[in-house]
Amino acid sequence: MQTVVLAAGEGSRMGALTEETPKPCLPVAGRPLVAHTLDAAVAAGASRFVVVVGCGAEQVRTALGDRHAGVPIEYCRQDEQRGTADAVLAARSQLVDAPFVVLNGDALYDTPSLSRVYDAVPSVGSYVAEDPTQYGVLTLEDGAPADAGNYEQALSWDGGSGAGRVVGVTEKPADPESNLVNAGAYTFPSRARDALDGIDESERGEFELTDLLEDLCRSGHVEAVPFARWIDVGRPWELLAANEWKLDELTTRVDGDVAAGATLDGPVVVESGATVHDGVTIEGPALIGAGASVGPNAFIRGATLVGPDAHIGHAVEIKNSVIGEGTNVAHLSYVGDSLLADDVNLGAGTVVANLRHDDAPVKLTVKGQRRSTGRRKFGAVIGRGVKTGINTSIDAGVTLSPSSQTGLGEAVTRDR
Numbered sequence: 001m002q003t004v005v006l007a008a009g010e011g012s013r014m015g016a017l018t019e020e021t022p023k024p025c026l027p028v029a030g031r032p033l034v035a036h037t038l039d040a041a042v043a044a045g046a047s048r049f050v051v052v053v054g055c056g057a058e059q060v061r062t063a064l065g066d067r068h069a070g071v072p073i074e075y076c077r078q079d080e081q082r083g084t085a086d087a088v089l090a091a092r093s094q095l096v097d098a099p100f101v102v103l104n105g106d107a108l109y110d111t112p113s114l115s116r117v118y119d120a121v122p123s124v125g126s127y128v129a130e131d132p133t134q135y136g137v138l139t140l141e142d143g144a145p146a147d148a149g150n151y152e153q154a155l156s157w158d159g160g161s162g163a164g165r166v167v168g169v170t171e172k173p174a175d176p177e178s179n180l181v182n183a184g185a186y187t188f189p190s191r192a193r194d195a196l197d198g199i200d201e202s203e204r205g206e207f208e209l210t211d212l213l214e215d216l217c218r219s220g221h222v223e224a225v226p227f228a229r230w231i232d233v234g235r236p237w238e239l240l241a242a243n244e245w246k247l248d249e250l251t252t253r254v255d256g257d258v259a260a261g262a263t264l265d266g267p268v269v270v271e272s273g274a275t276v277h278d279g280v281t282i283e284g285p286a287l288i289g290a291g292a293s294v295g296p297n298a299f300i301r302g303a304t305l306v307g308p309d310a311h312i313g314h315a316v317e318i319k320n321s322v323i324g325e326g327t328n329v330a331h332l333s334y335v336g337d338s339l340l341a342d343d344v345n346l347g348a349g350t351v352v353a354n355l356r357h358d359d360a361p362v363k364l365t366v367k368g369q370r371r372s373t374g375r376r377k378f379g380a381v382i383g384r385g386v387k388t389g390i391n392t393s394i395d396a397g398v399t400l401s402p403s404s405q406t407g408l409g410e411a412v413t414r415d416r
């Protein structure tokens with residue numbers, strides 16, 4: 001089925017990470033985030049892609065090229081980010097007179113559930129979210145059980161098919177009626193292309209696809225297809241979660257050089273041109289990108305991505321983190337549950353805290369507001385080109401914006 005992929009957004013909630021890299025190009029298990037969206041779509045039945053690009057358009061085009069797993073990709077441009085319905089409008093002239101799927105290009109979807117979205121017209125993917133207030137909450141005809149706590153319960157609706165009829169969507173409600181949310185995966189009938197013209201600007205000042213969905217709900221049966229697994233990568237800790245998911249699917253492959261005195265445990269990929277030196281232990285899942293160098297005597301554990309040409313030096317410990325391309329964590333440093341963009345340089349002895357004394361979830365600033373990451377363990381977000389002085393200590397939940405610097409022995413407790 002023809003599939004529109006929305007990849008024009010600003011990604012402003014990702015803060016320091018998207019100042020120079022568009023969100024669809026952020027690294028997930030060694031590939032751009034949007035490539036994983038397309039993987040799931042191809043497996044679910046996409047026959048042709050129209051990718052809507054805007055912010056960082058050229059980077060997205062370069063990352064995806066003109067085919068994905070044999071499926072042709074066309075592009076269209078949304079110059080101003082005026083909302084998801086406006087993005088589909090930009091793609092409209094490239095759609096043929098047939099049903100079409102729309103996917104958010106910043107989300108990971110489990111393939112079996114996505115296939116069911118492709119099979120049901122019209123339909124929308126749904127997910128049982130822990131915090132529904134950040135999403136569009138779906139109202140089902142028979143009422144989603146207020147205690148809908150998990151996928152198994154969602155599947156038991158409607159006599160076991162898991163497919164309820166959607167009758168409404170409420171964007172980011174303060175007091176949600178259930179925790180069943182819109183997963184940003186839709187199949188629309190052909191006629192929905194014309195209905196795009198009738199969408200008005202929302203209270204939030206955007207033209208929203210959920211309004212098109214509500215139109216369809218009023219005129220017929222829109223099926224809610226429950227997703228077993230879904231991650232909407234909107235905020236930095238969700239990029240960490242996306243990497244955890246996709247790194248976990250790796251199988252061991254060693255194309256680079258691994259010294260006899262190094263130990264690889266669990267799924268570990270060492271790409272061509274990468275070197276793992278003596279005394280290194282890597283407890284996978286982990287991916288060591290092309291040209292990267294690890295060790296000697298380093299310890300990498302948890303789901304960790306070491307980007308291409310990164311350098312992890314002597315006696316460094318990296319746990320459950322994303323390390324960007326060309327980034328240097330030279331020696332005697334600790335990085336846990338953190339996101340480091342490209343070309344960062346951590347001075348020797350830089351240590352990132354990733355746990356609060358009160359064990360409460362670590363908070364991070366997202367668009368000026370402190371938000372819970374929902375994680376007991378979360379470290380720092382470090383933007384491109386940051387340099388830290390030796391023995392810098394960085395508190396949990398701190399963001400360092402691109403190109404910022406710290407001095408010798410500094411304790412960084414606030415964003416900069």
Ligand code: TTP
Nearest residue numbers: 006007008009010011012013081082083105106
């Ligand atoms: P959002 O995640 O709501 O927006 P965003 O990606 O711009 O992020 P932020 O809110 O942090 O600035 O968008 C959902 C998807 O729709 C995402 O894949 C980007 C895409 N999108 C567009 O293509 N055009 C748009 O005008 C908007 C608002 C989103």
